[in-house]
Amino acid sequence: MRIVRVAAVAAAALWMSAVAVCAEGFPERQITIVVAAPAGGPTDTFGRIIAESLGKTFNQRVLVENVVGAGGLVGSRHVASSAPDGYTLLLYNTALTSLPAFLKAAKDFDPSTALTPIGLINEAPFVLVSRVDFPSSGPGDLIARLRDDPASIRMGHGGFGGGAHICGLLLARALKAQPNFVAYRGAAAVMTDILGGHIDLFCAQTADAINNINSKSVKGFWVTGPARLNQLADLPTIAEAGISGADISAWHGLFAPAGTPAETVKVINSALAKTLQDPAVLSRFESLGATPVAVDRRSPEALGKHVKAELARWKDLVAELSVEQE
């Protein structure tokens, strides 16, 4: 009896998989978006907003699964080795491109070949802030001080190889002066110690910086993006402040395993484009301090190019400063 049933199941499974091969309409079952960061963090929040909206567009259940570990390497590898059918996707951030440069265990992981890009979701620059009583009158003065005695300036970051750390390293390379880096677990902890006056500098995320600069609890110096921020119009960009080659933006993007059919990528990309125009999504983005990526950077190709460029940039940075272990 049992054996008959098992055989029936197996036969049916074979038949179904044969049917799946010649299926034309994607998606016809539940999609899983793997978020390579823990539940509750900013990346997870993006994941859940995107999943909800994609679910509506596709009229299918879109599940968020947090696969955490090794700075996102575990989740990224998990997706890279999943079936390239568009039913397992990866939503992750800047760390995807910094992993291979900074983490020994990620040496052999190349996101530009292991994953198929689908599209960027958002991009946001960092804002360099200091404790409110830091004795510096403005960008020019800060640069002079950094050049003069970098070791006396304590710069916090939220994790080795994370956005704020890279932001500081880029600055160190541009000025040829390395500040005294203090490592924290997560950006919130760094901001706490900036507010408490225990450390001096920090590349803060946009929303966090805007709130604290407006309430005059921290000082702002410059924005690390290509253009000024509307909400902080009097802060110069880092290039305007006289430092070149140190711009950096945090981003979130959607990926599929390498080898996913171009048709499927196109379907998901256009659904993502629809999501980025959905007023409900936009209002949630705004409350997070995030703006959707510019319209001309929404194609899979743009994300692919972006990932390749960043991978090369961080590799050079690590080699030049020899921050890498071993």
Add this chain to the structure above:
Amino acid sequence: MKTDRPTSNSKARLLPIIQDQNFAAGLLLVAIAISAYALTRDLARPSNGVGPATLPEWLSLALGVSGAALLTAAIYKPGVRFERAMLRGPALIILAVLMFASTIRGVSFAGVSIPGLGLLFAGPVAIMISGYASPDVRFDQLLGLALGLTAFCMLLFGDLLNLPIPILPQPLVDLLPASWSAKADLRLSAAALGAAAVLILVAWPNSTRRSST
């Protein structure tokens, strides 16, 4: 968390050192200390200040000292006898957990790959194996529990709490009509399991005879 002490006057009795609880404990600590020290050998050591290896080094040193102290204590002051335990229970518990872990989503390890069977199979398997860790196991009750509890957990974790845990094996999902939603599949299979559990508990020949443990 007291350990069993064979007799009240065990201190007076002369124990072979090997059987002393403190001897085993001291050996364990020294072993941990040495392996921790060895594992952190390759870490960077900055010439001044505290590096990644500093604290592990201090700790392994301190652990080694505590281990040595316990060994000394065991030699000079016989303590509690370290008795060999029956390992059948713990072994089956470990096996049950490992089976659950490897069948829930499927793993590939050293060339062997186990397919992902979901909670529908992983649950009953874990319960059936672990149940035999107890000497007074009863097959009918255990089977009823395995099926009934799995059905309950499928509804609780999968349906109610919406946790992303694999419930059904993919071949079975493909077998069910594609027009059914994942939730419907889940509820249907949970209902089937639940019914089977009730059937077993009611209809199994011995189940009316209550055991008196």
Add this chain to the structure above:
Amino acid sequence: MTDFLANLSLGFSVAFVPTNLVLAFLGCLVGTLVGVLPGVGPLATIAMLLPITFGVDPVGALIMLAGIYYGAQYGGSTTAILVNMPGEASSVVTALDGHQMAKQGRAGVALAIAAIGSFFAGTVATLLIALLAAPLTRVALVFGPTEYFSLMVVGLVFAVVLASGSVLKAIAMILLGVLLSLVGTDLETGEERMTFGLSMLSDGIDFTILAMGIFGIAEIMRNLTQTDNRDVIRQHIGRLLPDKEDFRSSCRPVLRGTALGAILGILPGSGAVLAPFASYALEKKLAEQPGRFGRGAIEGVAGPESANNAAAQTSFIPLLTLGIPPNAVMALMIGAMTIHGIVPGPQVMTKNPAMFWGMIASMWVGNLMLLVINLPLVGIWVRLLKVPYRLMFPAILMFCCIGIYSINSLPTDVMLIALFGFVGFALIRMGFEPAPMLLGFVLGRLLEENLRRALSISRGSPATFLEHPISASLLMVAAVLIVLAMLPSIRRGRDTAFTE
């Protein structure tokens, strides 16, 4: 004072809106359910439920999320008492004497006193927040890496007091706990430490996994090898509710626990974790017969539970006034606030007074509801203990596996609980106690990170710990505690310290 009353009445007018009451009730109920399930933490639940709250107004959503948070805290204690499975650092201490009480047929009393103590502590802490939230915020910011390091040192000294057996073995366990907490990628240099090259260890060992293994699974293994005491729990089930004598002995621990917890909870980052441990250590030091602790002393449940709940409440202060999340659950709440268009920070109090005071008032309402939900449940939980052990432990095991799997969706995590279970089992057989190890584990990472941060800030000068006044006085406290802890064993002579 008039401000205080006006604020409170504004708060209660928000909290007593029927929909908010229903949301608070739902939150507490879901939280209790989730907390009772071993392994499934409030973090996962809040993350899952966040989208549901999009449809609700922000105040209601936050009230519900806060309810889940308290509910989970309380539910976790229930599991710790009934089956010795602490799902969070805060319930490790509860498991120590709570589970012993359950074994003596006093599970009902332990559960009830935990609920009542928590309610009292919650009430006091709510009043404290309403009175002093603004000035307390500034106190919290005084604590930098230097002060936190010294605070962690004090915490580790508490861990010695936690042990009921040999002091030497307790110290060894603390050291081992700290060592285990250092496994994983180094924060400062990105180097992998003691990971055996395994990627599942590169983020370190998860507390829940370690605690489930070392406490829960090891307890099952131990029960299975001890034929005599397996079904001891269901032999006799005593009173469900505490009597006069119980109230008398837990009255003062509750008061002290509340005060300790309220103070420690204000510190962002890590204060709340210490609260129950500190309270347990304090009660044990003050007790006339410290030997009863670890064998079912009601003070060992009442004090820490109150401290824990008071700290859980006051940890909302840094969240609401500074926007600083003291733990992952709170970080999620900030996410929820921003999604609902509220920017946490000093402005919240002035910009959104209805939300701010409404949340504070609903904290108290939530505590009341927890009492209402949990006191009747005590009877049900205790009846659950009547299930024969041969059926109970496979069920516990399965809940454990599912819960652990649901944290990270990693089968390897589930395998780890089997490993830690066996390690815990072996340690118990060698006469080691798992509780000091868990405390060492909880504090270890904070200890190292703050040590290195402080030294990095002071450019390598260890004198920094004595130059900061708060840090210096904390280190003094630690020194005094060590002397106090050592005194009895010195008096008894070194031999007894080694063997028992």
